[in-house]
Amino acid sequence: MQTIELTVNGEPLKASVDPRTTLADFLREQADARSIHLGCEHGVCGGCTIVVNGKIARSCIALAVAMDGADIRTLEGLSDDPSIVQLRDSFHTCHGLQCGYCTPGMLITARDIINRYGEADEAFLREALAGNICRCTGYAGIVKAVQHAAAELTKTRSNLK
Amino acid sequence: MKPGALNYVRPNSVQEAIASLEEGGMDAKIIAGGQSLVPMLNLRMVSAERLIDIGGIPGFREFSADDREVRLGACITHERIQIGEVTDPSNGLMPKVASAIAYQAVRNRGTIGGSMALADPSADWLTTTAALGATVEWEGPDGKNSCLSEEFVVAAYTTQLGMSDLLTGIRIPRLHPDAKWGTYKLCRKVGEFAHAMAIAIRSPSATRAFLGATEGAPVRLKHTEDVLSTLKEWHAAHASVLSQSMDSDIAESGREFDDVHIWQLRTCLLRSAQMSFGVKPVEPEGL
């Protein structure tokens, strides 16, 4: 076992980890981050996407032991984030989910896309979302939801000015 | 789908990492971004009693640039190249290639050094650094060493690196400011490894053409380079001339590819060549 100290959703956490433990399992079991959904466990499906030091990452292909000093955000810790608040609403309005298994990873990825690129056309969004697999929706609602959220956030920002 | 038991160490210097590799022997493995290694550990395709994390070695995440070349430390991520955070020696080719590797969440962690060291034949950087005439640097028990990227890969997943060698950085010469490039990666799903790829660079100082995702080292197309260097603009009739030169290059390389793979490689080459002349390749209907 090795000891690591990190920040999870704003809270400092000191834990002893078996070096073989993935970041996903560690966060689910020791930080109660059940929004992390495991699908493939080899980096392809996107269900386990979280934010590490401000950048999105696959928690299934990172080791917890390597996260000493890291600042981690899971969907639980982003509930007040303005982009997530808007995305949650847009996913609801535009039918961006059915079973919900892919949804936490979709929301975190969509937040990253909006923060990086702002509003984008459908073709671009479909490519940018290609790393997140959804077995239910057929993506139409998801793409619409992300476009809707990006447009609403632009409006809010220009109203603030 | 979980890794087997392992130990994890984080050396603070190249020397420490090499000593740890030597001590661990067959059971020791370097980990950089972990974006290829951890999936393999999860699937138990690979086991490692000792993982040596090189992410904290001073200089490994840094780059330097002068007017001749840019040197990237081994642990520079695909994303930092994608967003232009590191100086681009390639008139935009490297950011373009980086943006099509895997997905954003993977690009944020995967490193150029890890990609080169693993030498998956479909890895985008193998072909790109070869086409750019880059030099790979490494260090091991016998000291420092380096070679041209196009000589670095011996076969699929096999490079010039020895058991206890550590890839330290990659030096990329600056492309001529007037150089034009084209690249095409063929894959069924965005973010996948390439089924075929090509890069063509037309520069006043040299013309370079490479095929990638060839099940082994990237293939240099010398005859094709000669043909390309004589062309002044793109014309549909050039396609058959370039195809013929590609066929003779492949014949001379001694490598064998099946019909479908040749067809895919040719498509990539022609689209890259066209792109280098500023012609947008025609996408099939419905894409």
Ligand SMILES: Cc1cc2nc3c(=O)[nH]c(=O)nc-3n(C[C@H](O)[C@H](O)[C@H](O)COP(=O)(O)OP(=O)(O)OC[C@H]3O[C@@H](n4cnc5c(N)ncnc54)[C@H](O)[C@@H]3O)c2cc1C
């Ligand atoms: C879903 C998915 C899709 C992907 N798609 C693509 C793609 O389209 N194109 C592409 O090119 N790649 C793709 N990759 C691979 C990705 O680019 C990896 O980041 C990269 O291949 C490995 O880099 P890494 O830093 O993660 O290396 P690691 O996984 O840490 O290491 C890979 C191997 O290299 C060795 N190694 C690492 N660094 C060094 C070093 N400095 N010296 C000596 N040995 C070293 C390790 O021991 C290990 O054997 C994909 C990966 C995933 C998960």
Ligand code: FES
């Ligand atoms: S579970 Fe991590 S990407 Fe699929």
Ligand code: FES
């Ligand atoms: S909503 Fe069920 S997998 Fe996406």
